Amino acid sequence: MSASGSNSFDLNGLIVRSEPLKKLIRLVEQVAIHPTAVLVVGETGTGKEIIARAIHNFSSRVNHPWIDVNCAAIPEHLVESELFGYEKGAFSGAESLKPGLFELADKGTLFLDEVGDLDLKVQVKLLRVLDGVPYYRLGGSRKVNIDVRVVAATNQDLEEAVRAGRFRGDLYHRLAQFKLTVPPLRDRPEDIIGIAEHVLHQHSPGSRFTQDAIDTLLSYSWPGNVRELKNFIFRGVLEAAHPQAEFTSADLQFPEILPQKEGPLTLNGDLDHVERQMIFQALERCGGNQSKAAEMLGISRRTLLRKLKAYRESALEGFAGPERLEQQRYYRAQLNVPATMKHADERFPATLLNIGLGGAAVATEKPLRFGVSLSLAFSIPETEIKAEVSGRVAWSNKEGQHGIQFSELQPAMRACLQRWLLSEMKKEATRPKVAG
Numbered sequence: 001m002s003a004s005g006s007n008s009f010d011l012n013g014l015i016v017r018s019e020p021l022k023k024l025i026r027l028v029e030q031v032a033i034h035p036t037a038v039l040v041v042g043e044t045g046t047g048k049e050i051i052a053r054a055i056h057n058f059s060s061r062v063n064h065p066w067i068d069v070n071c072a073a074i075p076e077h078l079v080e081s082e083l084f085g086y087e088k089g090a091f092s093g094a095e096s097l098k099p100g101l102f103e104l105a106d107k108g109t110l111f112l113d114e115v116g117d118l119d120l121k122v123q124v125k126l127l128r129v130l131d132g133v134p135y136y137r138l139g140g141s142r143k144v145n146i147d148v149r150v151v152a153a154t155n156q157d158l159e160e161a162v163r164a165g166r167f168r169g170d171l172y173h174r175l176a177q178f179k180l181t182v183p184p185l186r187d188r189p190e191d192i193i194g195i196a197e198h199v200l201h202q203h204s205p206g207s208r209f210t211q212d213a214i215d216t217l218l219s220y221s222w223p224g225n226v227r228e229l230k231n232f233i234f235r236g237v238l239e240a241a242h243p244q245a246e247f248t249s250a251d252l253q254f255p256e257i258l259p260q261k262e263g264p265l266t267l268n269g270d271l272d273h274v275e276r277q278m279i280f281q282a283l284e285r286c287g288g289n290q291s292k293a294a295e296m297l298g299i300s301r302r303t304l305l306r307k308l309k310a311y312r313e314s315a316l317e318g319f320a321g322p323e324r325l326e327q328q329r330y331y332r333a334q335l336n337v338p339a340t341m342k343h344a345d346e347r348f349p350a351t352l353l354n355i356g357l358g359g360a361a362v363a364t365e366k367p368l369r370f371g372v373s374l375s376l377a378f379s380i381p382e383t384e385i386k387a388e389v390s391g392r393v394a395w396s397n398k399e400g401q402h403g404i405q406f407s408e409l410q411p412a413m414r415a416c417l418q419r420w421l422l423s424e425m426k427k428e429a430t431r432p433k434v435a436g
Contacts (some may be wrong), residue, residue: 014050015198017190020183025054031178032058037130039115039175040153042182045225048153049113051182055151056109064108067101072114079122081138084129090139100137102129106146115175116156116167127171150175185225189218195226199233200247204240210248212344216371219392249369279307290332292395332356333424339378341366352378357418359391359405368393368402376404380420387413 016022031038032055040048049068056066074082081090085100101110112118118126129135130150134143152175161167185192193209196217200207209217222229236252282293294304308331332354339352341364350364360376368374370393377388394405409417 014047014054015191015194017194018183018188019190020188021191024051024180024182027180028054029058031055031180033060034178035149036177037149037175038151038178038180039158040151040180040182041158042153042155043184043223043225044155045227046182046184047226048155048182049111051180052109052111052113052151052153056111056149059109059149061108061149065105066109066111067105068111068113069101070113072117076119079119080125083122084125084135084137085140085144086138087140090137094139097137102135102146102148103144105148107148109149109151112150112152114154115152116154116158116161118167120166120168123168123171127168127174130171130174184222185229186221192217192222192229195229196233199230200237203234203237204247206245207237208246210246212249212369212372213247213252215373215392216249216252216369219371249371275307279304331421331425332361333421335381337378337381339376341374341376343368343372343374350376352376353401355417356421357406357409357414359394359403361401361403363399363401365400368396370394370396374404380416383416383420385416387417389413 014021016025028051038052038055040051042048052068053066056062069082071079081098081100083100083102085098085103086094088094088096125135129146134145136143158167158172158176162169162172185195193214196209200209217229224231233252236247240247240251278297279293282296290304290308291301294301297304333356334354335352337352339350339362340347341350341362342348343366348364348366350362350366353361353363355361355378362376372393373390374393375388375390377386379385380387389406389409391404391406393402395403
């Protein structure tokens with residue numbers, strides 16, 4: 001099935017709606033007709049095996065064997081015998097000839113999943129086979145000739161593995177004659193909804209997601225990608241009390257998941273600067289929630305607040321550029337002013353507890369589910385400016401307090417709020433320090 005003529009289609013279990021994935025499938029169709037080896041890279045759970053299988057299905061080898069092997073699942077001492085086979089009597093227990101996976105895939109495609117886990121000794125022999133050199137089975141004296149197209153996949157950075165000496169550079173370049181990168185699910189919002197709806201309709205035909213459920217699905221980064229999303233929807237449908245026409249955030253129990261950004265912290269500079277980076281990146285990952293950021297960092301919330309205050313004072317005394325911008329982004333002015341919230345055409349009162357450029361904390365008697373989209377209206381203190389901003393619920397507690405993560409602020413509103421926050425930062429920095 002071609003990717004070019006459809007807005008959305010299911011390719012061997014791969015739901016394709018987003019432009020990045022459509023572009024990838026077009027590349028798959030093009031490379032499939034060539035005999036080159038292909039390396040498929042991407043995060044765990046993105047669907048690398050499905051992409052590899054699509055290469056086989058679009059190729060002229062489609063009517064010949066498709067053999068897949070998880071290189072990480074084979075015990076190290078058996079990898080060579082599994083891939084290349086063995087002769088009778090080659091070792092204790094070898095009671096008959098066994099063809100290897102390369103032989104079984106003759107004229108077809110051999111898929112090497114998790115290829116980065118191959119032992120260096122096996123890598124040498126694999127390279128020779130890929131170069132078309134006949135090989136011997138273990139214990140054999142007769143060379144074996146095969147015609148196999150190899151597609152490999154990994155979630156590792158093989159270029160880094162080459163630099164570290166864990167993977168042969170010549171084998172990497174042989175496997176990566178053509179390299180395909182499967183984008184993570186967080187970069188494919190259309191596919192998030194397509195996959196979720198597909199799983200929902202499989203297990204609850206005729207049902208649909210409400211808008212708040214869709215908003216919440218899109219607010220999470222899905223670090224486990226397609227596998228995590230499918231498992232989450234499947235569990236939510238099974239745990240529903242009875243079949244229903246609509247599934248909301250509450251039905252799917254979205255409070256169990258939190259927005260996050262995956263990947264290692266990127267740190268550089270002296271120790272003080274590294275500490276500052278760690279704190280700001282923790283705040284970024286936790287949507288500005290200071291309690292959760294403190295927990296992630298392994299420090300108390302009081303310690304985090306003390307360090308943030310010290311950073312604000314340093315920024316006002318002379319820091320400029322990125323450091324000062326970071327301070328303004330994560331600074332929260334403490335308040336206790338009335339506000340109005342709006343969700344699903346309903347308006348209700350709230351109290352604004354703190355606010356910054358990235359979000360705010362509010363208290364309200366109205367229960368709010370994680371990920372719910374809403375708007376917050378308030379007056380900027382000491383000004384005549386009426387503000388209304390939109391965002392999503394990023395956290396909640398039992399006291400009826402909620403963290404609101406703002407959507408992108410309008411430039412004029414951002415400028416007004418930024419000026420007021422800077423004046424509050426200056427006031428706080430010049431307040432007399434209380435001993436003890």
